[in-house]
Amino acid sequence: EVVMTQSPATLSVSPGERATLSCRASQSVTSSLAWYQQKPGQAPRLLIYGASTRATGIPARFSGSGSGTEFTLTISSLQSEDFAVYYCQQYNNWPYTFGQGTKLEIK
Amino acid sequence: EVQLVESGGGLVQPGGSLRLSCAASGFTFSDYWMHWVRQDPGRGLVWVSHINSDGSTTTYADSVKGRFTISRDNAKNTLFLQMNSLRAEDTAVYYCARDVWFDYWGQGTLVTVSS
Numbered sequence: 616e617v618v619m620t621q622s623p624a625t626l627s628v629s630p631g632e633r634a635t636l637s638c639r640a641s642q643s644v645t646s647s648l649a650w651y652q653q654k655p656g657q658a659p660r661l662l663i664y665g666a667s668t669r670a671t672g673i674p675a676r677f678s679g680s681g682s683g684t685e686f687t688l689t690i691s692s693l694q695s696e697d698f699a700v701y702y703c704q705q706y707n708n709w710p711y712t713f714g715q716g717t718k719l720e721i722k
Numbered sequence: 723e724v725q726l727v728e729s730g731g732g733l734v735q736p737g738g739s740l741r742l743s744c745a746a747s748g749f750t751f752s753d754y755w756m757h758w759v760r761q762d763p764g765r766g767l768v769w770v771s772h773i774n775s776d777g778s779t780t781t782y783a784d785s786v787k788g789r790f791t792i793s794r795d796n797a798k799n800t801l802f803l804q805m806n807s808l809r810a811e812d813t814a815v816y817y818c819a820r821d822v823w824f825d826y827w828g829q830g831t832l833v834t835v836s837s
Contacts, residue, residue, distance in 0.1 A: 629836070649824065651824070653767075658817055658828065658829055658830055659767065659817075661824055661825045661826075664823035670825060671825075702767055702826070704767070704769075708824055709781050710769055710781070710784070711757075711772075713766060713767040713768065713769070714766075716767075
């Protein structure tokens, strides 16, 4: 099973600043990597797939990069609605696996 | 508008069974892979099972293999998860999700396994 490790567990950032979230895979997942945002009481929402392609309706301030085992989600200028938990997920190998999440909180 | 609506969750005793449903609308259901994903209360996401577009191929997490069965009815635009021999550790919110990279999710249905 591919283990996905996200860092940091919690990230404190001020509105308007940049946030950088990391995700590492225990083996190569090529570019088969997605990022999701989840707010309390809601289902996750797809942000990025294919490591760097924004999903429909996702603002341009969200960007993804990386391939192989190292991936990054960057939010260029944090808005109040961006404070949430973010998960990465690989879909290169069965079973599909998620990272444990990064909680993005207001500083 | 794409919509996925889960139902069938509830309280069940250990060893019991439940059947979850996911009603799909707003897209051609028979064109897409579908998945079940669960989330332990207050914790992270765990992929549970997948089914391909025509139902001929299914995949399961080791933790549910042999106990859960995924299926679909493309004529009725509905995805199912039959859950047998339920354990306390199966307690979670269960989501259905569409396509390879889960581009749409339902709102979830809570399954509680407890005596």
